[in-house]
């Protein structure tokens with residue numbers, strides 16, 4: 074099965090001066106492959122004039138939303154200063170364009186919709202948080218507090234929809250807007266003071282790094298356990314590429330043993346050789362086997378699969394929890410075989 078499919082852009086909506094939402098049409102025969110959970114993301118091949126760019130963007134739509142009886146699949150892209158992919162998409166993609174899109178992935182997801190949710194979003198970090206919020210309102214029963222930080226009022230994405238949802242669910246949804254232009258950059262103390270009465274909630278955080286760090290510390294200070302805090306870090310693929318080059322494997326010694334890796338890729342089996350110290354993703358690519366990936370630095374989980382036999386060592390991991398690792402989940406972009414044979418499975 075091909076990892077990417079050309080999906081047609083059905084709608085482009087300008088959310089703010091620098092953010093656009095793109096809605097894709099999904100043919101019926103691909104509906105299962107593009108089913109997703111709130112909080113997940115899509116990886117796109119952006120057809121830039123300087124060469125194809127791989128980028129991941131979170132869904133802002135919710136799996137509970139439908140258009141013409143089909144599940145809505147929308148991403149929101151915010152322009153990044155000098156960002157090649159985000160500016161290309163916002164400037165060039167119109168309804169009718171086709172883009173190569175990989176099936177949804179990501180671990181920033183909710184396991185229990187009946188729990189209370191404490192949501193922290195900063196800027197375009199609202200995108201996966203908005204998907205979670207809409208799904209929780211539609212199919213959950215808990216209280217939801219969204220703490221949403223932006224530069225100023227004009228940069229608030231989904232302001233109108235949030236106001237509508239607040240009116241629709243006045244008993245369950247509370248939205249706290251924080252604006253740099255009014256309060257300055259949100260500090261830990263302020264964020265901690267907004268955690269009141271939510272100690273039994275699950276917390277989800279997405280936004281710029283300093284905001285996420287402040288929110289995480291605020292939650293810890295407010296008594297939240299680490300395993301109730303979920304963080305989605307943005308991946309800058311330009312810097313990721315540089316980091317990847319630095320982390321190339323050392324040249325294997327002649328005596329070091331290679332591994333044979335058997336990969337079940339959505340039902341198709343591939344067998345590859347992996348040199349000592351080489352990542353599975355790299356070995357697969359060099360042998361012409363296309364595996365899913367986006368960031369290549371262990372931050373996004375789009376390369377995630379299960380180890381069904383053998384051992385691996387992860388060079389770097391910013392996304393899998395202790396529990397994921399204990400359940401045999403791994404990242405092929407960072408996984409180096411530690412056993413003579415290894416079996417992996419994508420589901």
Ligand code: FES
Nearest residue numbers: 367369371374406
């Ligand atoms: S490709 Fe992003 S974690 Fe492996």
